[in-house]
Amino acid sequence: MSQRLVLRQLTRQTWQSVNRASLASATARRGFASKPPPLPTVPTCPAPTCECAEMPVMPEGFDIDHKSPMNGVISGYSEQVLICTGKEDWPSKIEEDNSGDNLAADLKELFGRGGTYSDVSFFFTYMHKPSSKIIRTNMNQPFHNIALVNSSLPSSVPPRAEVENTSVYLLPSFKYVPFLPRVSFDHVQALAKGYLLPEKLHSAHDGLSPVHRDILTRNDAYQGLLPGIQDVTDTLVLICGHGGRDVRCGLLGPLLRDEFERQLERKGVEVLRGPVHVSMDAEAPQLEGGSSGASKDAARVGVISHIGGHKFAGNIIIYIPPGKTMPDGSPHRFAGHGLWYGRVEPRHVEGLIEETIVKGNIVVDMFRGGIDPNRRILRI
Numbered sequence: 001m002s003q004r005l006v007l008r009q010l011t012r013q014t015w016q017s018v019n020r021a022s023l024a025s026a027t028a029r030r031g032f033a034s035k036p037p038p039l040p041t042v043p044t045c046p047a048p049t050c051e052c053a054e055m056p057v058m059p060e061g062f063d064i065d066h067k068s069p070m071n072g073v074i075s076g077y078s079e080q081v082l083i084c085t086g087k088e089d090w091p092s093k094i095e096e097d098n099s100g101d102n103l104a105a106d107l108k109e110l111f112g113r114g115g116t117y118s119d120v121s122f123f124f125t126y127m128h129k130p131s132s133k134i135i136r137t138n139m140n141q142p143f144h145n146i147a148l149v150n151s152s153l154p155s156s157v158p159p160r161a162e163v164e165n166t167s168v169y170l171l172p173s174f175k176y177v178p179f180l181p182r183v184s185f186d187h188v189q190a191l192a193k194g195y196l197l198p199e200k201l202h203s204a205h206d207g208l209s210p211v212h213r214d215i216l217t218r219n220d221a222y223q224g225l226l227p228g229i230q231d232v233t234d235t236l237v238l239i240c241g242h243g244g245r246d247v248r249c250g251l252l253g254p255l256l257r258d259e260f261e262r263q264l265e266r267k268g269v270e271v272l273r274g275p276v277h278v279s280m281d282a283e284a285p286q287l288e289g290g291s292s293g294a295s296k297d298a299a300r301v302g303v304i305s306h307i308g309g310h311k312f313a314g315n316i317i318i319y320i321p322p323g324k325t326m327p328d329g330s331p332h333r334f335a336g337h338g339l340w341y342g343r344v345e346p347r348h349v350e351g352l353i354e355e356t357i358v359k360g361n362i363v364v365d366m367f368r369g370g371i372d373p374n375r376r377i378l379r380i
Contacts, residue, residue: 194222333360
């Protein structure tokens, strides 16, 4: 009997007990509230100080929703796998790109419904009503959500240039995996076992056999099968531009990408373009961006696939790297975080850069939510 079939049978046997345990645990936690530390905010995005691109007119029936609340309209995730495709758009279902021969399809086979790790990767999202305070939602849930997102960022060129290769960012772990050759599924398995599975299973999985628990748990030994992995030190600005899914995002994504690149450069931030060059020489600088190399304050801007909330286009995620600092040299207030914004127009780009990336403030009226280094969700 195959390992996958055994896993599915074990999953069916334990699913109901795990489900009951998770719901009971969540219900118990609803009555417990802790006061979070205050987080810096500004009520609205400041007006631009320079000329910016015009907001495009949306087709009939595809208006931007300016009335519905956005606070908390994001799904929790343990890791977002940002796949570097080098493309600007994809089919509505990204796993169907290139006739199904792509990394998103491979990972969905492992973590999607019915996949080898589906019982550990399924996740219940508990929504919270809007309030006047930022709250951090406890992410100590029994399931481990892996979010797959395609991006326009190009993959690194492998040591053997003739080998077809895909690179990924792991967020908010802030790891860059440069080499996932498409010649073997072994590298996908190594990514899953070495980086994506949980280090420890939730107590709701205690009923699983030791063999099953071992299969569903991370094993650091697999990390050695993936060479060249680096810490991410650049700010990442990711903009939904998935025109194959929704025309609003398709129109706004490339426009906002260009505006972010222009305004970041005006602020003195080096915008890195082109593949990440990873040196395999231990004595050489390990991570270089584009042709000029990474600077102390650098950023990458990319168009990404669907992240939910088309009606709130433009949708962006700003990932602040763990080592980023404030202008006075102190640690950035949101170092290691991912911050989600919606209803972003070109006129907002300069203000978002100044308030969030430079000053470390959340712009309240455009904030959808965020994720901290401990995978807790931030809501206002």
